[in-house]
Amino acid sequence: MLRPKTAINALFLALFFPASKAMAQDTWFTQLTNERLNSVYFTDANTGWALGWFGTIFKTTDGGASWSVQPTGKTQSLYSFHFTDAHMGWAVGSNGIIVKTINGGASWSDQPSGTTEWLLSVYFIDANTGWAVGLAGTIFKTTNGGASWT
Numbered sequence: 001m002l003r004p005k006t007a008i009n010a011l012f013l014a015l016f017f018p019a020s021k022a023m024a025q026d027t028w029f030t031q032l033t034n035e036r037l038n039s040v041y042f043t044d045a046n047t048g049w050a051l052g053w054f055g056t057i058f059k060t061t062d063g064g065a066s067w068s069v070q071p072t073g074k075t076q077s078l079y080s081f082h083f084t085d086a087h088m089g090w091a092v093g094s095n096g097i098i099v100k101t102i103n104g105g106a107s108w109s110d111q112p113s114g115t116t117e118w119l120l121s122v123y124f125i126d127a128n129t130g131w132a133v134g135l136a137g138t139i140f141k142t143t144n145g146g147a148s149w150t
Contacts, residue, residue, distance in 0.1 A: 035054075035058075037058075039052075039081060041081050044086070046060070047061050047086050049070070049083075050067070051078040051079075053077045054075055074097060074099065076094045076095050076097045078091045079118070079119065079120045080092050084126060086104055087101070087102060087103060088102050088127055089105070090122050090130065090132075090146055092134070093119060095116050097110075098122070099111065100146050111149070117134045119132045120135065127145055128144055129141075129143050
């Protein structure tokens with residue numbers, strides 16, 4: 001079973017993915033990027049995202065064999081994200097940034113957090129109810145898909 005969220009901190013990140021479903025489970029290959037990435041999240045065996053500094057988000061639809069850039073228009077670092085399905089997800093980061101996608105990451109829209117504290121993790125139990133947590137004991141909850149946070 002895939003774990004939905006794994007934090008990864010390294011100056012240069014190596015993403016490890018099975019080379020082939022037909023190969024032994026201990027066969028891996030490395031993909032390198034010079035981007036600093038903080039988290040990876042998969043909604044199934046093929047569809048996943050990695051995010052990091054300067055608003056960087058990458059997406060794969062082939063289990064990690066290839067990655068494409070998902071433009072966020074953000075310069076803030078992103079630290080965590082959560083998807084409720086392959087289309088809807090949220091990412092959080094520095095300066096209280098929260099962004100949401102409803103189209104699998106093709107576009108991301110701002111959501112008002114009401115804070116400038118760094119948000120380090122986000123989790124949703126369904127398309128409406130979720131939490132974001134960060135520095136200085138910051139805890140936010142939404143019950144309307146992130147349209148507002150308290």
